[in-house]
Amino acid sequence: MRLRLGSVSLLWRILFSTSIAITALFATLGWILQQQFASVATSSLEGEVRASFQAYDSLWNARSDQLATISLVLSRLPQVRAAFGTGDKATIRDAAGEVWDKLAAPDTLFLITDPEGAAIAQLGPLGDFKDVPWVRAAARQFPKQARGMEILGGRLYQVVVTPVYVASGQDNALLDVLAAGIPVDVSLAQALKTSTGGSALAFLWNRRVVASTLDPRAQREIAGDRAASPEERVSIAGSEYYQYSSALDDVRGKPMGELRILRSFDASRNRISQMRTRLVILWIAAMLTGILLTYLLAGRLLEPVKALDRAAAEIGKGNYDVRMPVQGGDEIGRLAATFNSMCASIRQGREDLIRQERISTIGRLSTSIIHDLRNPLASIYGGAEMLVDTDLSPEQVRRLAANIYRSSRQVQNLLQELADVAEGRAHVREICRLREVIAAACAPVAASAEAHRVTIEVDAPENIELPLDRSPMERVFQNLIANAVEAMPAGGSISIRAERGESEVLVSVEDTGPGIPALIATQLFQPFVTAGKKNGLGLGLALSRKTVLSHGGSLWAEDKNGGARFVMRLPA
Numbered sequence: 001m002r003l004r005l006g007s008v009s010l011l012w013r014i015l016f017s018t019s020i021a022i023t024a025l026f027a028t029l030g031w032i033l034q035q036q037f038a039s040v041a042t043s044s045l046e047g048e049v050r051a052s053f054q055a056y057d058s059l060w061n062a063r064s065d066q067l068a069t070i071s072l073v074l075s076r077l078p079q080v081r082a083a084f085g086t087g088d089k090a091t092i093r094d095a096a097g098e099v100w101d102k103l104a105a106p107d108t109l110f111l112i113t114d115p116e117g118a119a120i121a122q123l124g125p126l127g128d129f130k131d132v133p134w135v136r137a138a139a140r141q142f143p144k145q146a147r148g149m150e151i152l153g154g155r156l157y158q159v160v161v162t163p164v165y166v167a168s169g170q171d172n173a174l175l176d177v178l179a180a181g182i183p184v185d186v187s188l189a190q191a192l193k194t195s196t197g198g199s200a201l202a203f204l205w206n207r208r209v210v211a212s213t214l215d216p217r218a219q220r221e222i223a224g225d226r227a228a229s230p231e232e233r234v235s236i237a238g239s240e241y242y243q244y245s246s247a248l249d250d251v252r253g254k255p256m257g258e259l260r261i262l263r264s265f266d267a268s269r270n271r272i273s274q275m276r277t278r279l280v281i282l283w284i285a286a287m288l289t290g291i292l293l294t295y296l297l298a299g300r301l302l303e304p305v306k307a308l309d310r311a312a313a314e315i316g317k318g319n320y321d322v323r324m325p326v327q328g329g330d331e332i333g334r335l336a337a338t339f340n341s342m343c344a345s346i347r348q349g350r351e352d353l354i355r356q357e358r359i360s361t362i363g364r365l366s367t368s369i370i371h372d373l374r375n376p377l378a379s380i381y382g383g384a385e386m387l388v389d390t391d392l393s394p395e396q397v398r399r400l401a402a403n404i405y406r407s408s409r410q411v412q413n414l415l416q417e418l419a420d421v422a423e424g425r426a427h428v429r430e431i432c433r434l435r436e437v438i439a440a441a442c443a444p445v446a447a448s449a450e451a452h453r454v455t456i457e458v459d460a461p462e463n464i465e466l467p468l469d470r471s472p473m474e475r476v477f478q479n480l481i482a483n484a485v486e487a488m489p490a491g492g493s494i495s496i497r498a499e500r501g502e503s504e505v506l507v508s509v510e511d512t513g514p515g516i517p518a519l520i521a522t523q524l525f526q527p528f529v530t531a532g533k534k535n536g537l538g539l540g541l542a543l544s545r546k547t548v549l550s551h552g553g554s555l556w557a558e559d560k561n562g563g564a565r566f567v568m569r570l571p572a
Contacts, residue, residue: 014302018294019287026283030276037275042242042268046231049244049263052199056261057246059195063182064158067108068145071162071180074099084112084164084176092176093121109157111179115139120176129153135161135177138251142174148251149184149205156203156210157181161251189213200241200264205248205257214262222260240265304332308339320347376407379444383407406443413471429467434498434505435460437470441477445485453491456481460498464505466570472547476555477509479540480566484511487564500572504553507568516557516564524557 074080074096083095092112100110100123110123117135129152138146138161146161159181166175182188189201189211202212202222209219218237234243241262248257307324314322320343324336383400386392392400438458449456477496484494492512499506516524527542548555553570 014298015291015294019291022287022290023283026279026286030279030283033279034272034276037272038268044268046242048197049199049231049242049261052196052261052263053244053246055196056192056201056259059192060158064147064160067158067180067182068147068160068162070100071160071178072145075162075164075178081164081166085166089121093123096121096178097123107183109152109179109181109183111181113177113179115163115174115177117177132179134159134251135179138177139163140252146251148253149248149257150181150250151205152181156184156205156257158184159251184211186211186213196261200262202260202262203248203257204260210257234262236262240269304336308335311339311343315343315346320350376410376444379407379447380404380411403444403447410444429469431465432468432470432473433462434464434466434507435462437468437473438477438496438498441474442481444478445482448482449485449494452485452489454485454488455493456496457493458496460496460507461500464498464500466505466572468551468570469547473551476544476547476568479544480509483540484509484513484564487511487513492563503572505570505572507570508565509568510560510563510565512563515560515562525555 077099080095080099083092086092096110096112111119111129111132112121113119113132113135115135117132119129119132122129132152134148134150134152138148141161142163143165145163148159150157150159152159159179162178162180163174164176164178166173184203189203190213192201193199193213200213202214202219203210204222207224209223212219214222215237218239221236230245232243232245234241241264244261246259246261247255248259250256304324304327311322311324322343324339326333326336326340383404387397387400435458438460442456442458446456481494481496484492488511495508495510497508497510525541525545545555548568548570551570553568555566555568558565558567
């Protein structure tokens with residue numbers, strides 16, 4: 001079933017509109033906040049990656065500087081230089097190793113080679129090396145130290161190459177080369193990750209991952225990949241990362257690898273998800289709070305409208321004395337004042353209408369009484385004339401006296417009815433037997449019917465009783481019977497029948513006369529419509545129908561072969 005907006009109360013329409021407005025507002029604000037938060041989170045992530053790289057760079061340079069300083073100190077110690085001068089591998093290894101073990105970390109590689117890279121002695125965790133080719137590549141930077149990343153024994157090292165010169169005549173001669181290196185492995189990557197605030201690191205050399213804190217799947221995805229942009233957003237193993245890339249140079253300064261520092265968006269996504277959850281909770285709380293406040297405030301604001309609605313309902317019931325309290329000078333106050341003025345105008349108009357209707361009723365009733373007085377006055381006049389001009393028997397005199405008495409009573413009732421209306425007194429209906437009402441209506445026209453040789457047959461059960469205004473209803477039946485008698489000057493019959501249903505009584509009045517003239521058939525119950533009647537005003541049927549309608553019934557004529565038939569329906 002479709003709900004029509006007009007059937008919904010004003011309060012609920014306000015609540016519905018408010019809820020839509022609050023929903024739209026919070027949806028817009030939520031989207032803006034989410035976008036802003038995502039932008040801030042991305043910027044924060046970028047800042048964290050840069051900070052991680054700065055921390056790595058500082059730490060990496062510090063380790064390289066420490067390695068270079070130790071190598072330089074070692075190359076300048078007299079006992080070490082003296083050992084180098086002997087050319088004996090064991091002497092060189094023992095002299096350098098004694099000092100190296102005190103200064104360097106345990107996992108640091110230390111090699112002593114000749115200028116061509118042939119190994120003389122070595123210290124550290126690796127096996128025996130005969131040739132170190134990148135020493136020759138670093139010679140172009142001598143007498144300065146050379147730094148970079150190099151592969152030795154299948155492992156990547158951060159190395160520092162330090163030349164050892166001795167005086168030879170007037171020039172310094174390159175005697176030996178010290179090569180110190182720190183292994184780049186998983187333990188180093190984990191240490192750097194901890195030191196850089198938790199960013200993931202991956203060392204790649206010749207597009208091969210040599211050390212990383214990423215999981216194996218992520219390592220396989222980035223292995224063999226193209227060189228990364230300095231800063232970009234990447235998807236690795238189904239996760240989003242912000243990546244910062246930096247080149248790794250060998251001892252010649254040639255980029256051969258890269259370091260990738262990655263920061264996952266998972267934490268930011270979790271924060272955004274938490275923010276969304278909080279926004280939803282806040283949205284629901286704000287919705288409920290807004291609706292509750294709207295309900296309370298709207299209910300308070302609409303209370304005068306409800307009072308106005310109740311007052312309008314009282315007006316609909318006919319209570320025109322209702323008044324609205326005028327509170328304030330706002331729209332509601334002005335509406336209440338206008339409503340009160342409208343009620344006052346309605347009261348005044350109603351009083352004027354009642355006066356006018358009373359005058360009009362008196363006029364209509366006067367016309368009706370003029371019409372209805374004709375029959376009883378004619379009966380009185382005819383009876384009196386017969387008493388004066390004719391010698392009658394005592395029985396005939398009694399009959400004429402009874403007719404004159406009934407007619408005079410009828411005249412008196414008509415005049416009393418007019419007086420009641422003029423003074424505003426309502427007629428009280430009484431329970432009447434329908435057969436008695438019909439009989440009372442037949443009595444005044446019995447003499448005329450007899451004179452015209454018209455028989456009247458009444459078929460109405462004795463047990464039919466109705467609440468009727470008796471005098472007007474008697475005139476209704478009298479009008480119908482008198483019209484039928486007048487329509488049959490050569491004689492005929494009138495049949496009056498009554499039947500009772502569940503909620504109504506049907507009464508029919510039929511005659512055997514010529515029927516209803518076609519000229520007036522469609523206007524039969526309109527005032528001043530008559531045909532073939534001497535001195536007729538054309539008001540009888542119109543007034544009769546009005547009387548029946550005032551009793552809640554109806555009166556109509558039906559087509560009948562050979563005569564007229566009028567049917568009256570009265571509520572039981």
